[in-house]
Amino acid sequence: MKTLCLQKHGLFQPLLIIVVLIFSSCVLTSQTNTAEVGDILYYEGFESTNSLQQNGTATIALSDVYAAAGDKSLSVEPVADNNWSGVALRNDSLATPMLPSGKYRLTAKILSPKNTTVGIRVETKDSFGMDTYGSVGSAKVNLVADQWVDVTMDFAVPADHQSVVAIVFHNDDQIPNLHFYLDEVKLLVTGLPLEPKPTPPQEIVFPQWDLSLPSLKDTYKDYFMIGNIISPYQMDLETTAMYKHHYNLVTAENDMKPQYFSPAKGIYLFENADWIIDWAEANDLKVHGHVLVWHSQSARWLNTGLDGKPLTRAEAKSNMEEYITNVAGHFRGKVISWDVVNEAFTDRAGIPTDWKEALRQDVPWYLAYENGADKSKGESGADYIYDAFVFARLTDPGATLFYNDYNETDSWKREAMAMMAEELNAKWKTDERNTEPDRLLIEALGMQAHYWTASLRVQDVEAAIKRFIEAGVKVGITELDIPYGSWTNQHSDPLTAEEERNQARLYAELFKIYKKYASHIDRVTFWGKADSQSWRAKGSPLLFNRAFGAKQSFYAVIDPEGFLSGN
Structure with missing residues (x-):
């Protein structure tokens, strides 16, 4: 019997705050990983069946036009409108799934009727429960017309990732009319996952917005509008109340x-x-x-x-x-x-x-x-x-x-x-x-205003605002976030108090400049409501943390001058 414990990150329940003690005994499940090194977790030759699934928008079907072995292969025709469409091997379809800390090898044969490229990537949920797209494993396969190419991709799933989602063959370069064929797809184990360590007791706090905080929009009512983003599935009562309070x-x-x-x-x-x-x-x-x-x-x-x-x-x-x-x-x-x-x-x-x-x-x-x-x-x-x-x-x-x-x-x-x-x-x-x-x-x-803490220079921001004013137009701050780290050294751990303070100083310096040029600024829109809901979630880029609690950056925005004088 394998022990399955709740994870601290990735939970969402906006209705109330509940503190739960999670012990290492947790929940028992009958799922057992019996894989050994060298075991084949998946094989498909596409002679009569296909268990790969459509990813995004794509047409998939067994075909006898090409075959690397036997008589058939899998025909895949993804759209060019995005780079994720294609076909996927879903981890939840495997009798023995891929696991964190495990090592694996994917092999396949790929062909296209014309010279082109096909992407392959491993998708996971990281330690925060956020989606990853290729950081664990990826490849771009160059194809010569009508020639089968043997592909081998080795990858190791990080031990701190929550789960593996899929391996996807996709239209990475968004090529119009891409058509490729797959055959002899195989996934095998090259390294066993580590045994899970007992989890010490931990507190899980279900997120809740604190509406007693100062209002962002009221703070800046004499300067400019304050905005944020939304999707239709996010318009619950709690999010709505928070939105009306701050934006x-x-x-x-x-x-x-x-x-x-x-x-x-x-x-x-x-x-x-x-x-x-x-x-x-x-x-x-x-x-x-x-x-x-x-x-x-x-x-x-x-x-x-x-x-x-x-x-x-x-x-x-x-x-x-x-x-x-x-x-x-x-x-x-x-x-x-x-x-x-x-x-x-x-x-x-x-x-x-x-x-x-x-x-x-x-x-x-x-x-x-x-x-x-x-x-x-x-x-x-x-x-x-x-x-x-x-x-x-x-x-x-x-x-x-x-x-x-x-x-x-x-x-x-x-x-x-x-x-x-x-x-x-x-x-x-x-x-x-x-x-x-x-x-x-x-x-x-x-x-x-998609910045990084490591490279943001507020004097460059001011220079851009002044140049745009010189051009005779208004200025909008349209998608503001500041993840910790840099493009080449992205931060993935929760911020320390000092890192959070450094990030907050940058927010304070930005808003000092925004206030200075407020008569020319139409609005300031944040690109995300809380770190857990950001497209750049790894760097904890926003004013509210994963539990919807106010970070130091929130207080830096509320009172930039006061924050900088004390920090």
Whole structure:
């Protein structure tokens, strides 16, 4: 009999605080790991059956077109709209599952009818119960047309991870019309998991929001709006009460992105976003729309043909106008602002001489607009940005229009963003469609503010704000979080008191600057409500911890000057 103990991290029960003593005896389960080194946990040759499961959006079927052994293989056709679609070996489907501290070897044969790549990754739940996607094991397989490639991937599951979720064969590079075949998939044990150690008694505190804390929105009511993100499944009574206490603005975390609104031309799915709008209206919250035009999480039909090639400039422009007219039109009067274009610029050093040279030129919108551009008229792939803002303005004149990007404090992107706003706003002044000549087209530049404690320089933040003010636009702090560590040295342990204090100092310094330029700042939006609900959860990036308790960063934001004077 194997002992199964509750884990401290990853629990969620917002209704009340309960303190429970968990002892090492815990719960007994009849599941026994009988695997030995060399044992095969999974094998499939796909001759008559398949136990792999669809992951994301993909078409899978047994096929006799190709076979590495026998007569058949598994045909997999994932969509290109995301990088996780494909086929998965789910750990919960195994008679003997993969376990933390175990070592394993995956072997398989993969083929594609054309030269391409296929990704493989191990997905787990880490020590905090957060999803990992490839950090435990991953590979990118380069395929030559019509040739079987033997794949071997060894991986060890960290002892502190809670569980293994799956091994996924996926469209890592988001390749249009990717089609590959799998055969002879095998998973075997190369190292046994460690015996679990007795767990000492521990307290588990079920999260609860403390509504007696000072209100963030009330603290900054004379400065700027304070916002956060939401998803439809999070709108319970406790979260709603917390939201009304601390925030006056909401952004949909995912449900207003193009891939969720319109999977195919002429089809629009507004239900999830409408729930957010209705919830916001019922609770006196304003809504910011995120996002109309983006190269990621987009709808493929907008700018790419069925053959995987860019549409023509005219086709893409027509689709963009249709999409923005339908989406921004549906929410006209219900949102106060839109991120019209998101993350259009590259990351480099230096300062560009022309903002167009700083654009991502390998993304679908740019490629489509470049396809048919009349160079003699000065047309280029960059023109999609102006069109997006014009279509948004004509559809919803009442909304404030943002351009939004990350690494906005780097000189390359800071200058590119400012120059773009200056040039396109000057162009709009003489556009015959402009019925408000004294109003800007790009009215605000969004600073995503996804920082790291190890690299954040508040003087760079101030320099970006000043440059954007010089460009004549408002500034939005749109996705603020500060995880501990750096991109190359990501922090995964709970923060010590000193680490939490260091993080809080940075929040205090930021808000001192935000207050200094408050007359130019539209809003400050945090990208997550508590550390456990953040997309960067490992670094504990937000104002509230995993138990929803206020961290030192919360008090630093409430009183930046006071916090810095005492710390």
